[in-house]
Amino acid sequence: MAETNSYEEQRRRQIEENKRKLDELRLHKLSAAVRQAAAKPTPAKLLVPRNPRLDAPIRRSGRIASLPEQPDYRPGKARRDDPVSVHANAKDAGRAYATSKAQELKDQLGSDHPTFIKPMSHSYATRNSTLSMPPHFTKYLPVRDDTMVLVDEMNNDFHVLYSCKTNGRKQIPSLRRWRRFAAEHDLADGDCLVFQLIERTKFKVYVVRVSSYNKNDH
Structure with missing residues (x-):
């Protein structure tokens, strides 16, 4: 019995000794890890190399510098000799020409039938499904919505x-x-159109083309 107790006591002491050594070993490793982390240098920030092309002074090509100054097409910057400005002036002249010819035609038609002139904008010519008429022309037209007939110069309805x-x-x-x-x-x-009310619900329509204006002849 005494021998058994001696064995158990020895075994208990051995376990405690092993546990103590294990704790010391863990503490030693933790201490070493802390010292290593403290001694580890902080990584330096990476420096981006400068781009010599960006730092170099701007070089101007002699060939490009010798070219004439290019027109500035920004709004409000057009010059009289710019192609855009010249085109706009020609377009305005053609529009004025078509309107004047429409007025001449209106005068030739006389006053037997009410007439009005309607210049065409881009939307009226290509997109709009409704064409507005002069408000004063209402007195010649039906008092309520009705079907109207437009007769062109080829007598098509x-x-x-x-x-x-x-x-x-x-x-x-x-x-x-x-x-x-x-x-x-x-x-x-x-384009400019002349509307002549030949009946209460029928218009004769004449078309004066802006394309008939030739800038070289004016």
């Missing part, structure tokens, strides 16, 4: 809808389903 909306006290007459007439006659921005 085009049926549209007449509408007269009231905006406050002002009546705004217009022709709806206008897009077909514009497309069939290949209307363009700057």
Whole structure:
């Protein structure tokens, strides 16, 4: 019995000794890791090398420098000799020419039938399905919405809808389903049309083309 107790006591002491050595070993390793981390140098920031091309002075090509100054097409910067400005002036002249010719035609038609002139904008010529008419022309037109007939210079009929909306006290007459007439006659921005009311619900329509203006002849 005494021998068994001696064995158990020896075994207990051996376990405690092993545990003590293990704790000392762990503490030693932890201490070494802390010392190593403290001694480890902080990595230096990476320096981006400078780009010699960006730092170099701007070089101007002699060939490019010898070229004439290029036009500035920004809004409000156009010069009289710029192509854009010249084109705009020619377009304005063609528009004015078409309007003047339409006025001459209107005068020739006389006053037996009410007439009005309608210059074509880009939207009226290519996109809009409704064409507005002068408000004062309402007095010659039906008092309510109705079907209207447009007769071109080849005596072809085009049926549209007449509408007269009231905006406050002002009546705004217009022709709806206008897009077909514009497309069939290949209307363009700057064209000018003369509308002659030959019947209560029928217009004779004359087209003065802006393309008839030749800048070289004026």
